[in-house]
Amino acid sequence: MIVNTCDRRDSLHTLLRSLEHQSYSDFEVVVVLGPTRDDSLEMLTTDFGDRICVVRCPKFNLSTSRNLGLAHASGEVVAFIDDDAVPCRTWMSQISKPYVDPEVTGVGGRTHIVNPEQGQIQFLRGLATVLGEQTDVLIKDKDRPPFAAPEPYVFPRFHGTNMSYRRTALLEINGFDENFEYLFDDADIGVRLGLENRCLVQLPGAVVYHAPTSGRNRGEDPYDLNWYSWLRSLVYFTLKNGGPAVGRRKSFSHALRMISTFFAHVDEVADAGKMTPHLHARARKMLRRGAAVGVFQGLFLKRRIPQRIVAIDRDFKQFLGPESERMPASPPIPVPGNERATPLNDKPLRLCLLSAGFPPADTHGVSRSTHTLSRGLAELGHEVHVVTSGRRLHVTCDNGVFIHEVAGEENPRYGDLAVRGYQNLAYWLNHSHAVFEVVESLHRDNGIQLVDSPLWGLEGLVTATRGSLPIAVRVVTSMKQIAQVHDQISSENDLLGELEGRFLSMADLIVSNSAATTRAIEEVYGLDPREAPVGTAPYGMVPAPEALVSPLPEHEADELFVLFVGRLEKRKGILELFEAIPAVLARHPEVKFIVAGGDNSREDGFFADHGMDYPTFFRKNHGQSTNSVEFTGFVDETRLEELYRACDLFVAPSLYESFGLIFLEAMNWARPVIGCAAGGPEEIVIDGETGLLVPPGAAERLADAIIELLTSSPRRREMGLSGRRRLVENYSHITMARCFERLYRARLVDPEGHGVSRSGARAELL
Amino acid sequence: MRHSHRDPMTAPEVLSRIRTELEITVTEASPIEGRLAQIRSMQRAFREQPVGGRFLRVKRLVYWFTASAFDRQAKVVEALLNLIEDLAEENHRLALQLARSSGEYGIQDEDEGKSEERPG
Numbered sequence: 001m002i003v004n005t006c007d008r009r010d011s012l013h014t015l016l017r018s019l020e021h022q023s024y025s026d027f028e029v030v031v032v033l034g035p036t037r038d039d040s041l042e043m044l045t046t047d048f049g050d051r052i053c054v055v056r057c058p059k060f061n062l063s064t065s066r067n068l069g070l071a072h073a074s075g076e077v078v079a080f081i082d083d084d085a086v087p088c089r090t091w092m093s094q095i096s097k098p099y100v101d102p103e104v105t106g107v108g109g110r111t112h113i114v115n116p117e118q119g120q121i122q123f124l125r126g127l128a129t130v131l132g133e134q135t136d137v138l139i140k141d142k143d144r145p146p147f148a149a150p151e152p153y154v155f156p157r158f159h160g161t162n163m164s165y166r167r168t169a170l171l172e173i174n175g176f177d178e179n180f181e182y183l184f185d186d187a188d189i190g191v192r193l194g195l196e197n198r199c200l201v202q203l204p205g206a207v208v209y210h211a212p213t214s215g216r217n218r219g220e221d222p223y224d225l226n227w228y229s230w231l232r233s234l235v236y237f238t239l240k241n242g243g244p245a246v247g248r249r250k251s252f253s254h255a256l257r258m259i260s261t262f263f264a265h266v267d268e269v270a271d272a273g274k275m276t277p278h279l280h281a282r283a284r285k286m287l288r289r290g291a292a293v294g295v296f297q298g299l300f301l302k303r304r305i306p307q308r309i310v311a312i313d314r315d316f317k318q319f320l321g322p323e324s325e326r327m328p329a330s331p332p333i334p335v336p337g338n339e340r341a342t343p344l345n346d347k348p349l350r351l352c353l354l355s356a357g358f359p360p361a362d363t364h365g366v367s368r369s370t371h372t373l374s375r376g377l378a379e380l381g382h383e384v385h386v387v388t389s390g391r392r393l394h395v396t397c398d399n400g401v402f403i404h405e406v407a408g409e410e411n412p413r414y415g416d417l418a419v420r421g422y423q424n425l426a427y428w429l430n431h432s433h434a435v436f437e438v439v440e441s442l443h444r445d446n447g448i449q450l451v452d453s454p455l456w457g458l459e460g461l462v463t464a465t466r467g468s469l470p471i472a473v474r475v476v477t478s479m480k481q482i483a484q485v486h487d488q489i490s491s492e493n494d495l496l497g498e499l500e501g502r503f504l505s506m507a508d509l510i511v512s513n514s515a516a517t518t519r520a521i522e523e524v525y526g527l528d529p530r531e532a533p534v535g536t537a538p539y540g541m542v543p544a545p546e547a548l549v550s551p552l553p554e555h556e557a558d559e560l561f562v563l564f565v566g567r568l569e570k571r572k573g574i575l576e577l578f579e580a581i582p583a584v585l586a587r588h589p590e591v592k593f594i595v596a597g598g599d600n601s602r603e604d605g606f607f608a609d610h611g612m613d614y615p616t617f618f619r620k621n622h623g624q625s626t627n628s629v630e631f632t633g634f635v636d637e638t639r640l641e642e643l644y645r646a647c648d649l650f651v652a653p654s655l656y657e658s659f660g661l662i663f664l665e666a667m668n669w670a671r672p673v674i675g676c677a678a679g680g681p682e683e684i685v686i687d688g689e690t691g692l693l694v695p696p697g698a699a700e701r702l703a704d705a706i707i708e709l710l711t712s713s714p715r716r717r718e719m720g721l722s723g724r725r726r727l728v729e730n731y732s733h734i735t736m737a738r739c740f741e742r743l744y745r746a747r748l749v750d751p752e753g754h755g756v757s758r759s760g761a762r763a764e765l766l
Numbered sequence: 767m768r769h770s771h772r773d774p775m776t777a778p779e780v781l782s783r784i785r786t787e788l789e790i791t792v793t794e795a796s797p798i799e800g801r802l803a804q805i806r807s808m809q810r811a812f813r814e815q816p817v818g819g820r821f822l823r824v825k826r827l828v829y830w831f832t833a834s835a836f837d838r839q840a841k842v843v844e845a846l847l848n849l850i851e852d853l854a855e856e857n858h859r860l861a862l863q864l865a866r867s868s869g870e871y872g873i874q875d876e877d878e879g880k881s882e883e884r885p886g
Contacts, residue, residue, distance in 0.1 A: 140851070141802075141803070141806055141851075142847075142848045142851055151810065151813050151840065152810070152813040152814045154810070197811070197814060197815070413787050414783070414787070417775070417783075420775070422775065425780070429780075429784065433784075433787060436788075461784065462784055462787075462788065465781060465784045465785060465788065466788055491774050495774075495775060495776070495777065495780070498776075498777040499777050499780060499781075501777075502777050502781065
């Protein structure tokens with residue numbers, strides 16, 4: 001494996017760390033270090049020692065660097081990867097297989113750009129012509145754009161960050177043309193090998209995750225590019241490859257067209273306001289120079305191909321060491337905490353979590369808890385993939401977690417169920433099936449060991465039915481419980497409830513977030529606690545930085561805020577709060593209530609019964625208190641954080657909560673809480689120490705508790721601080737992730753790291 | 767809030783349906799796609815090197831005179847391959863549809879046969 005690098009110490013470290021987990025072991029790493037200005041060399045020596053071969057390249061020229069790597073490599077096949085990318089676990093194993101056929105000269109794969117804001121497939125199957133035309137994402141041959149170059153001069157090409165060649169083949173054509181300092185080196189080598197009728201194989205499964213990093217050729221701004229290099233390389237490429245193939249005249253006129261296209265493109269981008277005037281002027285200047293130099297070099301200079309690359313005779317250095325397997329996983333965008341160079345106590349796990357919603361697009365309970373868990377697991381050094389709903393073939397990396405989006409509705413398999421009246425079921429099964437397909441590819445390409453699915457939405461049902469991987473089911477309040485609380489009886493809800501039960505029976509591990517949830521699932525689904533594989537792992541949250549947390553003041557304030565957060569529905573105890581508000585205002589008229597959350601009256605049957613939503617109901621029945629209550633509707637994360645920080649007391653009188661993340665959120669900002677002694681809050685809130693608990697459904701007791709805390713500011717402050725301490729010690733995302741890790745290791749993964757699945761066998765019995 | 771379904775489904779029926787879909791998914795990779803790619807690659811190889819063997823110069827000269835006819839022929843072949851690809855896709859879609867509906871009928875037949883559960 002050859003890595004060409006310059007000035008990218010951190011991303012190079014991440015790449016090398018990720019190589020420790022390749023499933024293929026028989027490889028060496030040659031790092032060709034350009035005229036770097038950082039401490040890459042020290043890092044390589046300290047962290048990787050004699051496991052890698054380091055070569056110095058005096059020039060900042062990618063092709064020269066590639067040729068040096070080629071000379072120093074000792075393997076039969078050389079693979080190239082950029083220093084700001086990481087490969088999937090089976091990358092080397094996949095690209096090594098086609099070389100069994102002696103006709104195969106090169107093998108390449110698929111590349112995803114995984115920046116959180118810019119996820120896309122960068123390369124799937126590529127073609128290049130002698131006239132410099134390229135297509136990088138080719139799904140089907142017939143969708144291919146028409147090229148100006150004739151058919152015989154269209155060749156497969158690989159992506160520079162995901163390509164491999166038989167070393168002898170590259171040596172026979174004397175390596176890379178060093179006139180390509182930065183771009184088109186990969187296309188040029190593809191065309192030159194193509195002109196020699198060499199066989200190049202493109203594999204869609206050999207995935208490399210690319211997180212383009214700024215450097216000498218690329219600034220922070222997406223349009224701050226080395227435009228000179230782009231155009232010069234393209235014009236040179238067109239004239240050098242096109243001239244001999246289709247004639248000088250045709251290639252020259254094509255090059256002129258390309259030049260005008262480039263100028264038009266930067267003008268268009270600038271007109272659209274995406275490029276600052278300064279950048280625009282600089283880009284045009286660079287393009288003028290690039291066009292002139294490209295034409296001159298293409299017409300009058302010879303290719304800068306080494307006369308002969310002398311292969312250096314040296315011993316093969318095995319990269320993988322005895323501790324490689326225990327090194328933390330390294331995603332392309334590292335997460336703070338897992339950059340350490342020391343091995344873990346155990347091998348990191350490769351996990352796949354499911355969650356139809358995921359922040360920031362979705363902030364419901366399941367989405368938030370999956371987000372927190374995934375981040376905690378990534379910080380502990382595990383490889384974490386999350387499959388969520390969204391666009392197809394879209395992967396991003398955020399907080400060290402790979403996020404794969406699927407679009408279930410794109411290939412609706414269960415549409416007939418919707419026609420029969422089971423719309424929700426059809427939607428959920430379509431999503432579950434699309435999830436299954438991604439899970440299978442992650443199993444094959446990334447070697448994931450287990451799948452963790454929420455019970456809600458039956459997201460892992462198809463995966464569990466297939467049974468090829470162990471599956472953990474995270475239990476929160478289930479569809480069946482909600483249907484019971486909201487009195488939503490329908491044959492579809494009955495069926496969904498029954499399917500939830502079947503899904504639980506297939507699970508290899510059922511993870512409950514509280515003792516209350518465990519009791520509830522045993523009662524609701526009739527599971528035998530002695531036989532069901534149930535484990536408990538309380539949820540957590542990322543503690544807010546200490547500097548941002550401002551405890552409540554000790555002295556009395558002129559105005560006090562009481563905050564409620566949650567959907568406006570019966571289960572959340574909103575009617576009890578409405579009843580308590582007038583009593584509180586009678587004692588504390590200075591208090592203001594803020595009710596944050598979307599109205600759910602149409603879903604929980606309230607609207608059907610009363611003909612109005614919750615805010616209207618409150619205004620109609622408690623008109624005298626209206627001025628002291630603000631209904632904000634749904635609020636985004638930023639506003640929610642502001643509300644938590646501004647409030648003096650947090651109230652959530654839910655009739656039942658399987659856990660109660662909202663209490664943790666309030667505790668995170670050192671706020672006292674009031675909840676009901678029903679379900680998870682009983683475990684989270686220490687009555688009298690971090691807040692108060694009242695019986696569910698008791699509006700008078702709720703009013704008394706609110707009045708009690710509003711009366712004493714020192715008590716509110718002390719409770720808030722106790723809550724914050726409790727959160728940091730017992731409910732951080734790291735504590736949560738450690739609990740899950742223990743359960744996974746105990747139930748789902750054998751000591752060798754193989755997933756132990758029984759779900760398939762169980763599914764057959766159901 | 768009570769909805770009624772004319773033809774209520776059961777959980778075992780849904781699980782059977784998932785298994786049917788899984789069988790389809792597993793066998794979904796069509797061999798026709800691979801063969802079409804192979805023919806396209808042969809066509810490309812022919813265009814790259816239309817003549818070979820002995821008397822190469824003479825053959826090249828003959829080919830040069832008839833090259834435009836081969837160009838037109840290549841376009842016809844390309845169009846035919848595209849058509850076959852479309853037909854294969856359509857055929858594949860219909861096969862999936864058929865497999866799905868036969869899976870459903872299988873379940874209904876079982877229901878009628880007094881057995882709610884499909885044996886593992």
